[in-house]
Amino acid sequence: xxxxxxxxxxxxxxxxxxxxxxxxxxxxxxxxxxxxxxxxxxxxxxxxxxxxxxxxxxxxxxxxxxxxxxxxxxxxxxxxxxxxxxxxxxxxxxxxxxxxxxxxxxxxxxxxxxxxxxxxxxxxxxxxxxxxxxxxxxxxxxxxxxxxxxxxxxxxxxxxxxxxxxxxxxxxxxxxxxxxxxxxxxxxxxxxxxxxxxxxxxxxxxxxxxxxxxxxxxxxxxxxxxxxxxxxxxxxxxxxxxxxxxxxxxxxxxxxxxxxxxxxxxxxxxxxxxxxxxxxxxxxxxxxxxxxxxxxxxxxxxxxxxxxxxxxxxxxxxxxxxxxxxxxxxxxxxxxxxxxxxxxxxxxxxxxxxxxxxxxxxxxxxxxxxxxxxxxxxxxxxxxxxxxxxxxxxxxxxxxxxxxxxxxxxxxxxxxxxxxxxxxxxxxxxxxxxxxxxxxxxxxxxxxxxxxxxxxxxxxxxxx
Amino acid sequence: xxxxxxxxxxxxxxxxxxxxxxxxxxxxxxxxxxxxxxxxxxxxxxxxxxxxxxxxxxxxxxxxxxxxxxxxxxxxxxxxxxxxxxxxxxxxxxxxxxxxxxxxxxxxxxxxxxxxxxxxxxxxxxxxxxxxxxxxxxxxxxxxxxxxxxxxxxxxxxxxxxxxxxxxxxxxxxxxxxxxxxxxxxxxxxxxxxxxxxxxxxxxxxxxxxxxxxxxxxxxxxxxxxxxxxxxxxxxxxxxxxxxxxxxxxxxxxxxxxxxxxxxxxxxxxxxxxxxxxxxxxxxxxxxxxxxxxxxxxxxxxxxxxxxxxxxxxxxxxxxxxxxxxxxxxxxxxxxxxxxxxxxxxxxxxxxxxxxxxxxxxxxxxxxxxxxxxxxxxxxxxxxxxxxxxxxxxxxxxxxxxxxxxxxxxxxxxxxxxxxxxxxxxxxxxxxxxxxxxxxxxxxxxxxxxxxxxxxxxxxxxxx
Numbered sequence: 001x002x003x004x005x006x007x008x009x010x011x012x013x014x015x016x017x018x019x020x021x022x023x024x025x026x027x028x029x030x031x032x033x034x035x036x037x038x039x040x041x042x043x044x045x046x047x048x049x050x051x052x053x054x055x056x057x058x059x060x061x062x063x064x065x066x067x068x069x070x071x072x073x074x075x076x077x078x079x080x081x082x083x084x085x086x087x088x089x090x091x092x093x094x095x096x097x098x099x100x101x102x103x104x105x106x107x108x109x110x111x112x113x114x115x116x117x118x119x120x121x122x123x124x125x126x127x128x129x130x131x132x133x134x135x136x137x138x139x140x141x142x143x144x145x146x147x148x149x150x151x152x153x154x155x156x157x158x159x160x161x162x163x164x165x166x167x168x169x170x171x172x173x174x175x176x177x178x179x180x181x182x183x184x185x186x187x188x189x190x191x192x193x194x195x196x197x198x199x200x201x202x203x204x205x206x207x208x209x210x211x212x213x214x215x216x217x218x219x220x221x222x223x224x225x226x227x228x229x230x231x232x233x234x235x236x237x238x239x240x241x242x243x244x245x246x247x248x249x250x251x252x253x254x255x256x257x258x259x260x261x262x263x264x265x266x267x268x269x270x271x272x273x274x275x276x277x278x279x280x281x282x283x284x285x286x287x288x289x290x291x292x293x294x295x296x297x298x299x300x301x302x303x304x305x306x307x308x309x310x311x312x313x314x315x316x317x318x319x320x321x322x323x324x325x326x327x328x329x330x331x332x333x334x335x336x337x338x339x340x341x342x343x344x345x346x347x348x349x350x351x352x353x354x355x356x357x358x359x360x361x362x363x364x365x366x367x368x369x370x371x372x373x374x375x376x377x378x379x380x381x382x383x384x385x386x387x388x389x390x391x392x393x394x395x396x397x398x399x400x401x402x403x404x405x406x407x408x409x410x411x412x413x414x415x416x417x418x419x420x421x422x423x424x425x426x427x428x429x430x431x432x433x434x435x436x437x438x439x440x441x442x443x444x445x446x447x448x449x450x451x452x453x454x455x456x457x458x459x460x461x462x463x464x
Numbered sequence: 465x466x467x468x469x470x471x472x473x474x475x476x477x478x479x480x481x482x483x484x485x486x487x488x489x490x491x492x493x494x495x496x497x498x499x500x501x502x503x504x505x506x507x508x509x510x511x512x513x514x515x516x517x518x519x520x521x522x523x524x525x526x527x528x529x530x531x532x533x534x535x536x537x538x539x540x541x542x543x544x545x546x547x548x549x550x551x552x553x554x555x556x557x558x559x560x561x562x563x564x565x566x567x568x569x570x571x572x573x574x575x576x577x578x579x580x581x582x583x584x585x586x587x588x589x590x591x592x593x594x595x596x597x598x599x600x601x602x603x604x605x606x607x608x609x610x611x612x613x614x615x616x617x618x619x620x621x622x623x624x625x626x627x628x629x630x631x632x633x634x635x636x637x638x639x640x641x642x643x644x645x646x647x648x649x650x651x652x653x654x655x656x657x658x659x660x661x662x663x664x665x666x667x668x669x670x671x672x673x674x675x676x677x678x679x680x681x682x683x684x685x686x687x688x689x690x691x692x693x694x695x696x697x698x699x700x701x702x703x704x705x706x707x708x709x710x711x712x713x714x715x716x717x718x719x720x721x722x723x724x725x726x727x728x729x730x731x732x733x734x735x736x737x738x739x740x741x742x743x744x745x746x747x748x749x750x751x752x753x754x755x756x757x758x759x760x761x762x763x764x765x766x767x768x769x770x771x772x773x774x775x776x777x778x779x780x781x782x783x784x785x786x787x788x789x790x791x792x793x794x795x796x797x798x799x800x801x802x803x804x805x806x807x808x809x810x811x812x813x814x815x816x817x818x819x820x821x822x823x824x825x826x827x828x829x830x831x832x833x834x835x836x837x838x839x840x841x842x843x844x845x846x847x848x849x850x851x852x853x854x855x856x857x858x859x860x861x862x863x864x865x866x867x868x869x870x871x872x873x874x875x876x877x878x879x880x881x882x883x884x885x886x887x888x889x890x891x892x893x894x895x896x897x898x899x900x901x902x903x904x905x906x907x908x909x910x911x912x913x914x915x916x917x918x919x920x921x922x923x924x925x926x927x928x
Contacts, residue, residue: 024816027847097815098803101770144847149884163769166845167883174884212771238774241781247811251770277775277907278882305627306565306715307676310702311741317705339562347711351561352488381630383491383608418742419631420613420638421885443741 004191004199006090007126008135008181010067014058014089016042016080017071017096018049025071025095027144032069037140040065058087067091069132069142074098077128078113085121092118093142094127099187100253101129111253115189129252130186131162134169136179137205143184145169153178154207155285158196160185160214160252168278175439176432177286180205187253194218197225197233208289209233210281215254219265226269232288232455233272236281237262270458273451280447283439287448290437291412293456294449296372298324300365301347303377304354308418309347312375312442319450323347324371326364333364354380355391359398366405373449374413376402377442382423396430403434412452414438416445468655468663470554471590472599472645474531478522478553480506480544481536481560482513489535489559491608496533501604504529522551531555533596533606538562541592542577549585556582557606558591563651564717565593575717579653593716594650595626598633600643601669607648609633617642618671619749622660624649624678624716632742639903640896641750644669651717658682661689661697672753673697674745679718683729690733696752696919697736700745701726734922737915744911747903751912754901755876757920758913760836762788764829765811767841768818772882773811776839776906783914787811788835790828797828818844819855823862830869830877837913838877840866841906846887860894867898876916878902880909 013032018041019025032039033052040061041049048054055061058068058080068084070077070092077096084092099111111128118125126132132142139147144166150173157169162184169179181203183196193211200206209231216222226233239248239256248256266274275281299321301312316323326334337360339353348365350357358376365371385391406413415438417427428438439445477496482505483489496503497516504525505513512518519525522532522544532548534541534556541560548556563575575592582589590596596606603611608630615637626648633643645667647660657675664670673695680686690697703712703720712720730738739745763785767773780787790798801824803817812829814821822840829835849855870877879902881891892902903909 022852027851144845146847149846159771161769161771163771163843163882166847167769167843167887170846170884170887171882174886214771214774238771238778240778243781243787244774244777247770247774247777247813251774251813277905279905305625305631306711307623307625307627307678307702310678310708310711310715313708313711314702314704317707323707349711349715379627379631381608382613382634383610383630387491388486418627418635420634421889422638423631423634441741441743 004091004124004195006066007093007133009138009140010037010091012063012066013037013039014042014061014065014068014084014087015039015071016058016068016084018043018054019071020046020049028069028071028142031141035139038063058083061087065089067093069093069095071095074107074110077110078117081114081117085117085123089123092123092125093130093132094125095130095132095142096127097129099128101187101251103250111187111189118190125190126183127186128189130184131166132184134182136181143182149173151176151178152180154180154205154289155210155282156180156200156203156206157182157210157212158185158193158200159183159212160188160254168282172282175282175286176428177282178289188217192216192218194221194225197229201229201231207231208285210285211235212281213237214239214248214252215256223265226265226272229271234281234285234288235266235272235274236276236278237274271455279441280444283441283444284448284451287414287437287439287445288452290435291414291452292406292410293459294373294412294453295456297321297450297453298370298372299446299449300324300326300371300374301377302350302358302361302365302374303347303379304350304352305377305379306347306349306351308377308379308442309349312377312446313347315442315446319446321446321450321453324368327368327370330364330368334361337361337364355394359401362402362405366409366411371411372453373411375442375445376413376415378415378417378427379419380423382420385423385426392430395427399430399434399436402436412449414445414448416440416442468555468588468659470530471557471597473602473604474501474555476527476530477501477503478506478525478529478532478548478551479503480522480532480534480548481540482507482518483535484510484513492533492535492606495605499603502527522547525551529553531557533557533559535559538571538574541574542581545578545581545589549581549587553587556587556589557594557596558589559594559596559606560591561593563592565651565715567714575651575653582654589654590647591650592653594648595630596648598646600645607646613637615640615642616644618644618669618753619674619746620644620664620667620670620672621646621674621676622649622657622664623647623676624652624718632746636746639746639750640892641746642753652681656680656682658685658689661693665693665695671695672749674749675699676745677701678703678712678716679720687729690729690736693735696915698745698749698752699730699736699738700740700742701738735919743905744908747905747908748912748915750901751878751903751909752916754899755878755916756870756874757923758837758876758917759920761785761914761917762834762836763910763913764788764790764835764838765841766814766822766825766829766838767811767843768814768816769841769843770811770813770815772841772843772906773813776841776910777811779906779910783910785910785914785917788832790832791834794828794832798825801825801828819858823865826866826869830873830875835875836917837875839906839909840877840879842879842881842891843883844887846884849887849890856894859891863894863898863900866900876913878909878912880904880906
C-alpha cells in the first residue's frame, strides 16, 4: 500500500467549517459526527455542533488529527490550511470552491497562495472544489453518500468533480453496480489522478478502475503510470470540443488539451479503455468486474425479440467482433429443441417459445466451441411476469443454471433487459443473485465484451 | 381519414384461435372478451371460451364481422383467411408466425398461398408474424398492452415486430412518453409501412410518427410517401451490417438492402430523421411532441454539475449546434445573481447554489436573444431530496415558472436527469405536470433540439 491510506481510513478527523444548518457540508458533518469515525467539529463561533463540542481552531483539539476536512468559504481557506499543517495532519480534503475555476484573478491568486503554503509541508491535499473521498468498505465519506443504498463491490472511481461522488453512485447502485472507493479531485493543487491510479492499482479492494478526467497537468507521468497498471482502467475524458474544453477550464481550471493526444495515449496502452459517457463507464466496469474474460471474439445472441437481435448484430460488427457461427451439430440440436417457426439465422430468436426453449438452447451455446461469450436479451413484458404464477420461479431457476453453465464452460454471459423499470428491476434482482450483470443497452454489452476480449489478449502476451 | 379505420376502431371482432390457456393469444383473447369491443371467440372444439359462447367457424357468427384476428397455427391459416374473406370482414390481423421468416421452403410456400388468397379479395391484411394494432385512445388492442399503465399521447409507432408492441411501450410509459397508436407489421404480405404512414399522416390523434423498419419491398413508393408527409417522422432502420441484414431476413423475411441507399433516402427528405436505437427513437419523439420548435441553433446549458455541462458542450458541437453566447447584459445580470465561486464560462454551472439561483438565472436565459433553447441538467442527489422539507415544493414552483417562461418567450426547454431511478421519477413526476420532458441522456436532448431546429427551418421554407 502507498502512504495515502489516511485519506480512506482516517483514525481522527477534524471538520473545519462544520455545519449544522442546511448548507453545503451539513450532510457530511452530520454523518461523520454520528459515525464510528472519531470526528471533531471546528467552528469559529458555535460552542457546539449537532450535540458535539466544537473547537474554535483545529489546533485547540486535545487529540492528534490525521485528516482535516475543510468546508469554509474561500477567503478563510489559507488560514485553515496553515492551522491544519501546524496541527500536523497527514491529509487535507479541501472541498471549498471559489478558486481558479471561477476565472477571476483574485481567486486564482488565492489558489496560488494555498499552493505555496502546502509546498512547504509534507501534508497531502485533495481539492479544492471537490467532494473528496468515499470508501464503501469502511463507510468513510467526506461527500454525501447514503451507504445503506450503495452496493459494495470492487469498482473504484477517480473523478474531478462532485457529480460522480454521489449522483452517479446513486445511479450505479440502482443498477446493482458495486463500488469500492470514490475520489473526487477538483482543481488538483496536490493529489491528482496519477497518485490515485497508483494507490488503487495496489488496493486489494479494487478490481476495476474508472477515471473521469477533464485534463492532466502531468501528461508524461500519466503515460508512465498507465503503462504500469495491472488492472483494467476505463477512462471518460471530456472537453473533446472547443466549447467543451472552454467549459473544462471554468469547471476545475484544468486544461482539456488536444483530444487527439489523449486519444493516442489511451490507445497506446492495452488495458486502458476510453468510453464516451458515464453510463458506458459504469456499465462496462460492472461487466468487467463480474464476468470471466472472453477467450475469443465470437458472440452468440439469444433473445425473444428478433428486432433487438438484429440491432445486436449491427453492434457486434460495429465493434469489430463476430457473431458466433454455430457448428452444424449445434444447429441441429437447436432445431430439435425449438418449434419450426423459430428462426436461428444468425441470432437465436426464440420468440414466445423462450419459456421452455431458453435453457436447452443455452446449453447448446455454452457447449459450442465457436461461442466465446453470450448475450441474452430479455424481453418478456410486465404483463405475463405479473400474471403468470410460476414464471418468476422458472426464471430464477434458469439463472441458476446459466450461472452454473458459465462457470463450467468458463465463458461469460450477460443479460440485456428492455421494458419498464419494473421489468428491469424484476430481472436484475434475480440475475444479481447469480452474478449475472443486467444492463439496458445492447451497445454496452458488446463494447464490454470487446474490451474484455482485448484485455484477455493482452494478459496472454504478458504470460509468455 | 383513409379507409383503414376498421383496424383501429373495429365495430365487431372475431378471434380465430381464441385461447383460454396460457399460450400466445391468451392475453389478447381475455382482454377483448372483457372489453367494450364486441368480440366473438372462434374455436374448433371448445363450445365456450372464458365464459363466452365460442363458434366453430367465423362464418357461424350471427353478426357482421369487421375485423378478424387470427392466432391459429400456421397450417390452419389459409383456411382461416378464406373463412374470414367469405364472412366479408374488412380487415384481418394475422398474428400467427411460421412463414417466410423461418427460411423453410414449406413455410415460404404457405405464405405464398395466403398471398394468392388475399389478392383476389378486397380484405386488407396485417401480418403474418406480428402482434397487430394498439389504439391508446379507444383502448383497442390485438397485442398485450396494459392500458392502465400506458401514458396516452400523440406519438404513433409503425414497427415490424412485437417488441415495440409491448416492451418498448412499457418502457416509454415509465418515462412518461405518451402514445397514440402502435402498429406491428410482421412479414407485410399486404399492409406495409407506406399504408400506415399515409394513415397516420391524416390521423388527427397523431403528431409525431416513429417508424422501426427492417426493409421495404416498395422503395420508390416509400420515397414518394416520405416526400408527402406533413408530420415529423423518426426512423430506426436496422440491419446496417452484413450479419444484421442476414438476421433481418430470418426475422420478418425482409430484405435489409444496402444501408447507404436508405440513409440517402432519409437524408433527402426534410422532416425525416434517422436514429440509432429505440431509446433515441422515443426520447426524441417525446421532446418533438411536447416542445416548441427552436428558432435557431444556440443552446444554453444550465446545471448543477460542471462535468455534465462539459459533456453537453461536446455533444452540442458534435451535433453541429452552438452553445449560446450570452449578451454582455445577461452575463452581468447572472454575475449579480450568483456567488462569485460559480462559473459561467460557457455553461451556467450553478453548483450547490442552484436552490436559489436557478430561476433568476433561467429568467435571464429565456430573455436573452442569443438563446434559442435551454437544456437544464438536474443533478440534485436523492439524499437532500428526501431529507430537506420544502425542497419538493420549491422544485414544483420552479417548474411552474419554467413552463410559464417557455410559453412567454416561445422557446423550448427540457430537463436531463441523472442519478437513480428514484431521482428520475421524482423530477419526472413534477416536470410532466408542467409539460417539460425529462430524459436521462444529454445526447438525446441535443439530438432532439437539432432535429427540431432543422424541422423549423424546413417549415419556414414551406411557408414562403
